[in-house]
Amino acid sequence: xxxxxxxxxxxxxxxxxxxxxxxxxxxxxxxxxxxxxxxxxxxxxxxxxxxxxxxxxxxxxxxxxxxxxxxxxxxxxxxxxxxxxxxxxxxxxxxxxxxxxxxxxxxxxxxxxxxxxxxxxxxxxxxxxxxxxxxxxxxxxxxxxxxxxxxxxxxxxxxxxxxxxxxxxxxxxxxxxxxxxxxxxxxxxxxxxxxxxxxxxxxxxxxxxxxxxxxxxxx
Numbered sequence: 001x002x003x004x005x006x007x008x009x010x011x012x013x014x015x016x017x018x019x020x021x022x023x024x025x026x027x028x029x030x031x032x033x034x035x036x037x038x039x040x041x042x043x044x045x046x047x048x049x050x051x052x053x054x055x056x057x058x059x060x061x062x063x064x065x066x067x068x069x070x071x072x073x074x075x076x077x078x079x080x081x082x083x084x085x086x087x088x089x090x091x092x093x094x095x096x097x098x099x100x101x102x103x104x105x106x107x108x109x110x111x112x113x114x115x116x117x118x119x120x121x122x123x124x125x126x127x128x129x130x131x132x133x134x135x136x137x138x139x140x141x142x143x144x145x146x147x148x149x150x151x152x153x154x155x156x157x158x159x160x161x162x163x164x165x166x167x168x169x170x171x172x173x174x175x176x177x178x179x180x181x182x183x184x185x186x187x188x189x190x191x192x193x194x195x196x197x198x199x200x201x202x203x204x205x206x207x208x209x210x211x212x213x214x215x216x217x218x219x
Contacts, residue, residue: 006037009063009096014088021084023057023144027204028175032125033064035173035199035211040068046169048120053078054107054158057144059089059100061123066098077101077115079108081143107158108165119165125175127154151180159185162214163192172214173199177207189214 011025036043048069053062056078066076076093078100080086086102093100103110127136127147135146136153147153155176162172172194176182186196194214201210 005040006064006068008033009060009067009092011058011060011092011095013091013095014058018058018084018088021141022082022088023085023141025058025060027202027207028125028128028209029057029060031200031202031204031209032061032123032173032175032211035213036061036065036068036123039171039173039199039213043121043171044069044072046120046171048072048074050074050115050118050167051076051121051123052108052111052115052119052165053123055124055126055144056080056089056100056102057085057125059085059092059102061125062089062100063092063096063098065121065123066093066100067096070098074120075101077103077111079103079105079111081106082141107154108161112161112164116164118167120167120170122162122166122170122172124158124173126158128152128175128177128180130179147180151177152185155180155185159188159192162189162194166216168216170215174212174214176210176212178210182210182212185212190217193217 062078128151130151131146133148136148195217199211
């Protein structure tokens with residue numbers, strides 16, 4: 001959990017019933033918050049106009065980013081396939097004094113053209129858990145974690161969309177576990193013109209979690 005300059009967003013408006021519909025913030029969520037805080041100056045130097053979180057759940061991460069950039073005139077979009085997540089993310093923003101713009105969609109459907117080449121900060125804490133393929137793609141709570149046989153099914157669907165979404169100065173933050181083979185993801189994104197660095201890693205029980213940062217390679 002973020003314990004530095006920026007407080008963790010307040011979630012007191014949520015009840016245990018809400019968490020039967022959406023993913024409850026856990027170690028992966030808090031690792032992403034810590035990575036953003038660690039990268040605070042880098043993020044601010046981008047001077048983002050458009051920030052987007054894919055798969056927002058409770059909205060804790062996009063709200064944290066908005067809080068961190070509070071003096072910036074950025075627009076904060078988020079998506080989720082779960083209608084309840086979009087509703088709750090809006091509430092989380094209001095609870096913390098920021099305006100979040102949610103869209104109920106699969107990944108970035110409907111935003112591809114609207115935001116093409118304009119996303120300055122992109123966040124994705126994907127369904128990365130290794131599961132049977134049959135569990136992938138539902139609209140229920142399991143959609144928040146079910147990643148298929150390699151944990152990469154949803155990640156691999158999303159990565160080809162990144163180059164079109166990102167601005168030239170943009171930063172893309174992705175949460176993965178070791179089983180997702182981040183070295184393979186690095187090669188995939190290198191071929192798309194992106195350089196990767198690991199911002200933070202943390203062992204949580206059996207999982208080695210990492211937050212990867214991608215930005216366009218400078219030639």
